[in-house]
Amino acid sequence: MSQKRLPLYAERALGELQATRAMAATDFERRFRQEAAVSCKAGCDHCCHYPLLVTVAEGILLYRHLGQKGRLTAALKKRIAEHADLTAFIDPAVWMRSRIPCPLLDEKSCCAGYEGRPLACRMTFSAGNPADCDGQAFNPEAMSNRAILRVVGVFEEKLLRKHGVSSYRMPLSRALLLAERIISQEVPLDEVERVLYREYLAT
Amino acid sequence: MICGICNRGWDDVRCHVIELTEAERAVVLKTTGAKVEKYIYCGPCWKLLSNRQQGAQFIAGSMRAAMRATGNPRADKVAARTLDFLLSKTSKPVS
Numbered sequence: 001m002s003q004k005r006l007p008l009y010a011e012r013a014l015g016e017l018q019a020t021r022a023m024a025a026t027d028f029e030r031r032f033r034q035e036a037a038v039s040c041k042a043g044c045d046h047c048c049h050y051p052l053l054v055t056v057a058e059g060i061l062l063y064r065h066l067g068q069k070g071r072l073t074a075a076l077k078k079r080i081a082e083h084a085d086l087t088a089f090i091d092p093a094v095w096m097r098s099r100i101p102c103p104l105l106d107e108k109s110c111c112a113g114y115e116g117r118p119l120a121c122r123m124t125f126s127a128g129n130p131a132d133c134d135g136q137a138f139n140p141e142a143m144s145n146r147a148i149l150r151v152v153g154v155f156e157e158k159l160l161r162k163h164g165v166s167s168y169r170m171p172l173s174r175a176l177l178l179a180e181r182i183i184s185q186e187v188p189l190d191e192v193e194r195v196l197y198r199e200y201l202a203t
Numbered sequence: 204m205i206c207g208i209c210n211r212g213w214d215d216v217r218c219h220v221i222e223l224t225e226a227e228r229a230v231v232l233k234t235t236g237a238k239v240e241k242y243i244y245c246g247p248c249w250k251l252l253s254n255r256q257q258g259a260q261f262i263a264g265s266m267r268a269a270m271r272a273t274g275n276p277r278a279d280k281v282a283a284r285t286l287d288f289l290l291s292k293t294s295k296p297v298s
Contacts, residue, residue, distance in 0.1 A: 086254060089247040091209035097264035098257045136264035136282070137271055 006060070006182070010189050013163035017057050017156060024152045025122035028145065036127035045109040046133035047124045048102040051087075051095040052172045054118045055156065056192055057165055059175025060182060065116025067183075076112055079103040083173035088200070096135040103173050118172065119156075120149055166192040174200065206245035208252075213245040220244075259289035 005011060032038065054062075066072045083103040087095060104112040111117060123145040126133050157167040166189075170178075178196070181187040187195050204218045205211070221242045223231065231239045244252065252258040267282030275281075 086250060086257065088250075089245075090251060091211060091247070094209050094248060094251065094261060097268060098251055098261040099264060100257050100260075136260075136267045137279075 004183055004185060006189060009163050010165055013160055013165045014057055014061060016159055016163075018061060020152070020155065020159065021058075021119045021122070024148070025119060028123045028148055029125070032125055032127075036125075039126045039128060039130050041130060043109045044126075044130045044133070045101070045105055046130065046135065047121070047126075048105045048109075048111065049096075049099045049135050050124075051090075051092040052102065052118065052120055053169040054120070054172050054175045055160060055165075055167050055169055056175050056178050056182065057156075057160055057167075058118050059172070059179035062113050062116050062118060062172075063176050063179035063183060066113050066176075069113075069115075071112045076103065080173045080176050084171060084177055087171040087173060099135060103176075119152060120145075123149060165189060166196070168193060168196060170196070170200070204243050204245075206248050207243050208248040209245060211245060217246045218243050219246070219249040255290070255293045255295065259286055259293065262289060 006014070063072075066076070080103040083100070086100060102111070104117075106112055111121075125145075131137075160167040178187065178192065181195075182189055182192070204213055204215055204220075206213060206218065221244070223240060223242070228239065231237060251261055263282045263286035266285055267278050270278035270281060
């Protein structure tokens with residue numbers, strides 16, 4: 001899989017974002033583990049059915065990661081396209097109740113992009129009975145990572161704006177589809193918002 | 204129009220309107236006590252409901268959440284049975 005380089009300003013933004021994400025996630029996990037016993041277990045995938053909105057920059061980082069690991073299979077691409085179609089403009093509360101699986105989730109409940117997963121995924125832990133994380137039985141307002149995600153989100157937005165990269169948030173699958181087109185240079189990075197409006201928001 | 208599921212306002216052209224028959228209206232009136240002539244769904248919610256797996260999950264999940272909110276101890280069991288029932292009544296995809 002060839003990894004084309006984006007313009008320098010975009011690579012800088014992605015680099016800074018990646019460093020910030022790693023720092024924020026590590027710090028949050030350390031503090032979370034100080035206060036509670038993490039009860040997440042391999043094979044538990046409740047939080048992989050939560051609504052997840054990311055920026056196109058996170059989409060590019062994840063898409064590159066999947067490419068580097070050789071996991072961008074035809075089956076995964078099909079799941080991504082189906083997910084993007086199903087989640088377009090869907091209300092987050094409706095999404096939560098519908099248990100729509102993340103397209104990266106495989107049949108064994110493993111994440112195809114685990115090591116490169118978005119920040120919100122890195123900062124979601126269960127501290128009680130993991131069964132209570134089921135989106136149909138759960139109050140998202142009670143999530144302990146909401147405040148920190150908001151703070152990091154504002155920082156991410158400022159960082160991307162500083163580098164002239166769109167900070168619009170969209171479902172993960174939509175961001176991955178767009179990332180593919182940006183990396184293949186079909187869509188210039190500075191045209192992202194125009195393309196989003198034309199193909200996504202105005203439809 | 205206001206979507207009956209997500210309660211968001213949408214352009215008329217992006218909504219699906221299901222007009223109830225006389226018989227259906229009578230059933231709704233009998234079971235809920237409400238006079239309903241039509242149900243309005245926005246495009247995204249309609250797409251979700253049209254999806255065999257996720258549409259059934261949404262209906263059963265909403266039921267489960269509502270029952271849990273009232274403290275019903277049978278919420279999970281009833282929702283699981285509803286999901287099985289809905290999946291058994293909808294056709295499987297051809298491919």
